[in-house]
Amino acid sequence: MSKAFTFSEAVLNWYHQHGRKDLPWQQAISPYRVWVSEIMLQQTQVTTVIPYFERFMQRFPDVQSLASAEQDDVLHLWTGLGYYARGRNLHACAKRIVSDLNGEFPRSVEQLSELPGIGRSTAAAIASISMGINAPILDGNVKRVLTRFFAIDGWPGELKVQNRLWTLAEELTPDHSSREYTQAMMDLGATLCTRSKPACGICPLQPQCAGLQTGKPTQFPNSKPKKEKPVKSTLLLMVRNPDGQYLLLQRPQQGIWGGLWSFPEAEDAGSAERWLTQTLPGVHWRSEWLTAFRHTFSHYHLDIQPLVFHLHAQPSAVREAPDTTHWYDPDRPSTLGLAAPVKMLLDRHSAEDLL
Structure with a gap:
């Protein structure tokens, strides 16, 4: 045998x-x-x-x-x-x-x-x-x-x-x-x-x-040779209008979270505010920092700092391609593919939570 x-x-x-x-x-x-x-x-x-x-x-x-x-x-x-x-x-x-x-x-x-x-x-x-x-x-x-x-x-x-x-x-x-x-x-x-x-x-x-x-x-099996994961960081900009909706952008098909909908990103508060004034001209806001957290991918760690911009009025225009922007209402979720950290933030910080 x-x-x-x-x-x-x-x-x-x-x-x-x-x-x-x-x-x-x-x-x-x-x-x-x-x-x-x-x-x-x-x-x-x-x-x-x-x-x-x-x-x-x-x-x-x-x-x-x-x-x-x-x-x-x-x-x-x-x-x-x-x-x-x-x-x-x-x-x-x-x-x-x-x-x-x-x-x-x-x-x-x-x-x-x-x-x-x-x-x-x-x-x-x-x-x-x-x-x-x-x-x-x-x-x-x-x-x-x-x-x-x-x-x-x-x-x-x-x-x-x-x-x-x-x-x-x-x-x-x-x-x-x-x-x-x-x-x-x-x-x-x-x-x-x-x-x-x-x-x-x-x-x-x-x-x-x-x-x-x-x-x-x-x-057995032997572990993959250890390699220290690099750490990257980003600001996620949670732009919230007076109706409690958040501005989401669709990411490119290739790369991290390809094709999914996510919050806009920025390197720091200054670039975040510049992006906001350029993308939503004439808006006024108050900002709120939320607790930072780490999201780990297979090849690196991403330290995420959420920054909420509470808009005082609904913007008259969004200077982004219309088919790649969406105002998302956490209380009436749209059927969109969301990056996991984005879904977590939307679930945790609904309109009621941030009042």
């Missing part, structure tokens, strides 16, 4: 007895539902994703409805999930599938991988779970299981380590039960072979796990 056969059979037997089978995207399985769930689950916990997935499916039940939606509607439902490029790519991918592929998902990993925002592992998950195609996956959970089982040194993000993991994933993936095995490997990493407190005592792979035999299974 080969190690590959032993490994896959152990994983499948465990899944049939203990694996999760009632997650929302495991019901009425389709390429569309699997795709959306896989994109949402990238770098996001299952418990966080479930309500987002359910709201998304209610609003966009199929790829056609997603493709025909406005980007703001899509990003509005993505607000709070983070990594907003995923939402933009999801929308772009839906448009491509409808316009170029008659609304049908390709039936191969290679063709799926050519679509916006779909990498090799995501393509394999779509193919194996929704189409029954034999294809190995290598998401974060699977990387952790394999690096522990084989006690592989090195950070999985390194090319040589990643290539070895792909080779192992291909060797270990059985030529049957593709859907169950793919889901089983995800579940094993998510529920037993966890990052900090693995349940080795009840793991089906523990008799042959080289990582467990070292006595320090949590050292």
